[in-house]
Amino acid sequence: MGAKSHKTSPDGQGVHRPVMLEEVLAVLQPVEGLDIVDGTFGAGGYSRALLKRGAKVIALDRDPGVLRFADKLKKEFGEAFTFTPGRFSELDALVALNSDNCVDVVVLDIGVSSMQLDEAGRGFSFMREGPLDMRMSKSGTNAADIVNTYEERRLGDLIFAFGEERNSKRIARAIIQARAEQPIETTLQLAGIIERATGRKPGGNHPATRTFQALRIAVNGEFDELVAGLFAAERLLPEGGKLLVVTFHSLEDRIVKRFFSGAKKSGQQSRHLPPLQMEAMRWAPVAKALKPSGAEIKANPRARSAILRWAMRTGEAARSVSFSGLGVPLSSLRGAV
Ligand SMILES: C[S@@+](CC[C@H](N)C(=O)[O-])C[C@H]1O[C@@H](n2cnc3c(N)ncnc32)[C@H](O)[C@@H]1O
Structure with missing residues (x-):
């Protein structure tokens, strides 16, 4: 998608x-x-x-x-x-x-x-700093709610199933550890947590690509x-x-x-x-x-x-x-x- x-x-x-x-x-x-x-x-x-x-x-x-x-x-x-x-x-x-x-x-x-992706304030893009939102309709549960409240296994399952992300467990663990320090509220904050957890291959897609896709699919059902x-x-x-x-x-x-x-x-x-x-x-x-x-x-x-x-x-x-x-x-x- x-x-x-x-x-x-x-x-x-x-x-x-x-x-x-x-x-x-x-x-x-x-x-x-x-x-x-x-x-x-x-x-x-x-x-x-x-x-x-x-x-x-x-x-x-x-x-x-x-x-x-x-x-x-x-x-x-x-x-x-x-x-x-x-x-x-x-x-x-x-x-x-x-x-x-x-x-x-x-x-x-x-x-x-x-247009949704390009507007930083909508929170869809891991390339632009914005609130972790991702709601197309601008109402209901947002991505920050999911990232800050789901328990580790459920978060990992979601990232795996909706993002087809092989590193889902590692990413879910890193999110849980990071949010114990402080809530995860912005796109770049989350993208950084994922990048530090998985590393980045030169020339490859950004390591947050699949997690962002999964969250977007979940937020918007x-x-x-x-x-x-x-x-x-x-x-x-x-x-x-x-x-x-x-x-x-x-x-x-x-x-x-x-x-x-x-x-x-x-x-x-x-x-x-x-x-x-x-x-x-x-x-x-x-x-x-x-x-x-x-x-x-x-x-x-x-x-x-x-x-x-x-x-x-x-x-x-x-x-x-x-x-x-x-x-x-x-x-x-x-x-x-
Ligand atoms: C890729 S764009 C469509 C572009 C359009 N075909 C055009 O040529 O301009 C997808 C649009 O569908 C809307 N959308 C996504 N899921 C929707 C849903 N379940 N119900 C209504 N609109 C939805 C999004 O808000 C977005 O504006």
Whole structure:
């Protein structure tokens, strides 16, 4: 889950580069006349491109900081554009408040935006001194709460599962020792504790990269949001509707892939017999995962780990939300953060 979509200009208004926009537009061709939910508005890169091509867009974002971009689009595109603050896990309910139109498409561009990363005061970056915050919605539990209160084992499990950090135990121990001296309150304070605990390889990623990713995922409940958002889109979209999801690391991509494939055998049986029962397909398996072009990666290295998956809704009734079989890390701790 990387930061990605925007280059921010000095005035903070964002000369942004939405990731895999060309591929998104190609999947939706022709865009004109479509009713689209942009569940991760950010600086509005996707929304703007879709509006320009004649779509109607309902955009959502949980970060109150994006309102200035939404106001701009509202002025430019009027009735064709609606912005609703909120989380995409509730996208069907939020859309129902704003429209009785049938929605044709849901687009999700998961993760943190470059604007969030670049603003030191948001506490997402281990490169910039700021409070250890990381809350996209600016409310609820923050990263400092986790780092200063979790017991060692739970902290280590979280860093391992959400950050895929091999040094998780060592890092958790160093955090517990450091906070016994004084509370850990800033980004650089935490980054320094991690660097001293693990050392730093020349030319490698900063040793705090994975721990910061893990904390961000935990603070924002990102896996829970992703799973709930996918099922909300399944409820919302009619037969033939499309769901497009851009993710930034393998943990998220695995969830999306398994969600779309959905087919599960019910119960164990002989491999010599045909499956007794396959779960009905809610999504037509239309496409392989798409990756950004070499040219995009060259122009915007932050796009390099992006993966776009999309599929078309069948006429089968939507499933109830279930985490089972999706490979969500630490789902046993769900709701504990
Ligand atoms: C990578 S940016 C999207 C950029 C956008 N596609 C563009 O072109 O400008 C991701 C955005 O999704 C928002 N976001 C992340 N998780 C969310 C959630 N669960 N519900 C609503 N918005 C979310 C973040 O606040 C951030 O602004």
